[in-house]
Amino acid sequence: MGNNKLIIDERQREVGNFLVGRLLPFRKKRQVGPFVFIDHMGPSPIGPGQYSDVDQHPHIGLSTLTYLFEGEIEHKDSTGAEQVVRAGDVGFMSAGKGVTHTERTPQHQRDGAQYILHGYQVWVAQPKKLEESDPHFQYHEALELPQWETEDLRFTLVAGEGFGRQSPLEVFSPLFMVDIRSKTKEGRINIAGELQGEIAVVVVKGKVLVDGECMEQGQMLVSQTENSCCLELDEQAQLLLFGGQPFPEERFLMWNFASSDKAKLEEAKAKWIAKDFPKVPGDDTYISFPS
Secondary structure (H helix, E strand, C coil): CCCCCEEEECEEEEECCEEEEEEECECCECCECCEEEEEEEEEEEEECCECCEEEEEEEECEEEEEEEEECEEEEEECCCCEEEEECCCEEEEECCCCEEEEEECCHHHCCCCCEEEEEEEEEEECCHHHCCCCCEEEEECHHHCCEEECCCEEEEEEEEEECCEECCCCCCCCEEEEEEEECCCCEEEECCCCCCCEEEEEEEECEEEECCEEEECCEEEEEECCCCCEEEECCCCEEEEEEECCCCCCCEEECCEEECCHHHHHHHHHHHHCCCCCCCCCCCCCCCCCC
């Protein structure tokens, strides 16, 4: 494998009361296209004593994308949006100048039974001209997303454009996010000309050969689309591909904030500490700014 490719392993981080596998940001690679953050959640058991409860917290300058393979998350935010995001659906909250939200196990799953939560939470930086825009929330059910099959593989275009198709999710810069799963045997994809820009190949499960190099579950390869042409999935494999065109300006991160201007991060920090962000209706929880 040439020097133009980078392989990154998941690192464990604690989010709320769960351990997640963090892939971005990484010290040698801070973002892939407009994507600045990606966490792999689970698969984790959800049940008595172990529910997902992420209290009210803020964002600026980015969109959060929630995509699940198993389970459900209830999203509520300060725009008044309330939505249970189920497996295969996509939720997309754009923060702009400032938003707060919570993410919890829905009430109907707090019934004494045990469930599995498994998926990804991704942050997409907003273009500079939209960093001060009004926040809003989008949601699309699984059946609304482009889905197609080859002899060996199943595809879902979660966001953006790729493989001659376009997701109904409104995004704000050229990007893509694609879920690819083996059916009953090994499958092969040539992505040359199908996706544009930087690309991350995330192995959700199984093993994948990328131009002959073996990658396993929990690993991510970062490259350019023109440099990663051939992907070979084993019979149990699942991939996420995401990426796109990077912005001309650098993006800076501070806690849950993203901006092309470091001063905006300090302003957001002071505003959150002063409890001057909009609130989720009916919710008084508050996650303190980390020391």
